[in-house]
Amino acid sequence: MNMREITARMKQDSSNMAAMSLEQRNAALAAVREALLEHKDEIFAANQEDMKAAEEAGVPESVRKRLKFDEHKLADVTAGIEGLIKLADPLGKVQLARELDEGLKLYRISCPIGVIGIIFEARPDALVQISSLCIKSGNCAVLKGGKETARTNKVLFDIIYAAAVKAGAPQGCLVQAEQHNEIDELLECHGNVDLLIPRGSNQFVQYIMNHTKIPVMGHADGICHTYLDEDADLKKAIPVIVDAKTQYTAACNATETLLVNRKAAGEMLPAIANALRENGVKIRGTQEVAEIIECEVMTEEEFKTEYLDLIISIKLVDDVMEAIAHINKYGSHHTDCILTENDETAAKFMQLVDSAGVYQNCSTRFADGFRYGFGAEVGISTSKIHARGPVGLEGLVTYKYKLFGQGHTVGDYAQGRKHFHFRDI
């Protein structure tokens, strides 16, 4: 079967997947957890083959760390599934209940999106998290993971799929795509697939967005800012800036640009620059910044750069309004932070910066589904439509309107024989 036929079958099964009760979905998750623990030796063996192949292929150690699936990662993902089982049901929530007229009742009820295609990087724990989130939210999913962990992914997927189906999920609940060309096939499956969630490089996500008619949720780049206000507390600010830049530079929520209030620059910038340099960060700045601290001089256009590395851009601004204008122009509407003790200035920043996350006095690195208490995430969305920021269970559901009548016709209302009374129930 090709991807079009596979997803057509999933589409048919998606109504049955949506109809699974909370008890059935939680039982399926519990079965998945049990099966992972039971088959851990197979998983570890497959992962060791992947790790060996990666080492032989010269994959750098920092990347290889993410490919690993050991006792520690297994404990993490099974704890994640336990947490997910405890979370409230995202389905069947009554979001609106209104009597339009005598005997004519309207309800808006949350329900799954249907069939979701998720393309993610080589991280075996992501496969477990994503498939668990889809089971809990009643969605069918096509999963395509990075090729560097193909062996681990296959073993994990087979275990998860068998356990879910045995616990009552329909045959078409989950499908694994193993070949790279299946990504292009998947992009053609509009009508069958309701949503695509691509994770990966800017270039890859852009490619997906430009080559499909299916709605895409996610983010292409993460150009996050931290703005140091004149009323900042330097003792708080330094560790936050260092964390935002260095705690994990390859992440989309790492800070790329530091904006500094001109009135604070002379006093605060040297100490910040020292702290950044001590943590291995290379500084680039405008001519004006170079007159205060030692740094490489950069141009205005370069503020659109996502470094994903131990490099930071620095620029001075007159006030919070100029910082906001810079962020709305050069940023990627992901996550931006203000460091200030002045709550009025902070309120202005948080109102006017047009980003999924706006922070006061904490690291941009907090933009993450686990850290928000969502259990896990399928991705982070910079789109404003449907879901914004880290996407957990709530971002995986939509709703339908249910209307119950007793033979009601529109003609009676159009011709004034009856009138709506719109009473919330």
Place this chain on the structure above:
Amino acid sequence: MNMREITARMKQDSSNMAAMSLEQRNAALAAVREALLEHKDEIFAANQEDMKAAEEAGVPESVRKRLKFDEHKLADVTAGIEGLIKLADPLGKVQLARELDEGLKLYRISCPIGVIGIIFEARPDALVQISSLCIKSGNCAVLKGGKETARTNKVLFDIIYAAAVKAGAPQGCLVQAEQHNEIDELLECHGNVDLLIPRGSNQFVQYIMNHTKIPVMGHADGICHTYLDEDADLKKAIPVIVDAKTQYTAACNATETLLVNRKAAGEMLPAIANALRENGVKIRGTQEVAEIIECEVMTEEEFKTEYLDLIISIKLVDDVMEAIAHINKYGSHHTDCILTENDETAAKFMQLVDSAGVYQNCSTRFADGFRYGFGAEVGISTSKIHARGPVGLEGLVTYKYKLFGQGHTVGDYAQGRKHFHFRDI
């Protein structure tokens, strides 16, 4: 200025539009209402020119009715604005409030989408409704109405714009596109425009969806079904079927296909066919239907047809499950109804039919923002992402996450020095 420059300026202004208080937005709406009443003679004069030109161009009377803007329509739209002023603020709603750890507080707050492009048919009242919905929801909007009411649209727009800006809305709050080629320019404005809402023919909406990178909300076709169950009450069913088919045939929510339970067909179908014929409806059906009532015989593939006319397709099915399978395969996921007194059968239908609206014992024509009590609508969405069904104020907002810390860094949590406690506040 071209559309790219115009929308870039609107994008800059959108933060200020979003920051307008509820009082300011309601005051702007009140000013718009006053101005429309004050300048009614200019509006009516422009509309009479449009009406005369339409008559000379041979536009049929049924269409000309929609172009009209008279005292009656003015009373409708000003009453609509009064209703909108009374509606609760869709902005600034706290959707989530959670303490992640001591002193680290996360809030999810509703906010406008930003800049919306709306392309709608020649109906002057739609221009007033759409611009009012955008003002109430704090969105900037590019409006392009049908050319047949160009003169009325221009006068209405100028009145609304002047009143809104005088009441404190930013310069870039609303823009009217008057030339047809500006639609193609607008489609290229990704990055500046956050959402497009096209209204019109299937072909037109498909064109928009295929020629832009901007998210599109709406629906291309409306193939709505009514399923007559064996447990239907024929006295209720006949007027509902007649209303669903004939009350306004050109609407997307008119029923195009009637599915009839085989066990009920012999007894009920002749009476239904008579009632439909008395209302001028032409019947097409499968061979099996033609053996019970007189009708033109049609093929299976033709069930994908949206007639938008006094024509109906009829097919027999074994049971509710076959009806559901037919609807999910041939329908457009818009609005579908079951006629039955058996609530268990109805529950199955409403759970498994994958449409924005699922109805029991009432006409599919109820799928409409006004009839749902939303005041008005900017369109009806068959997309499952973001908004589904009639789109009122709630479909015009998104949210942002606000995180307040006291110098919190991610490193402390990653290294186990601190632990999240996720306490809802």
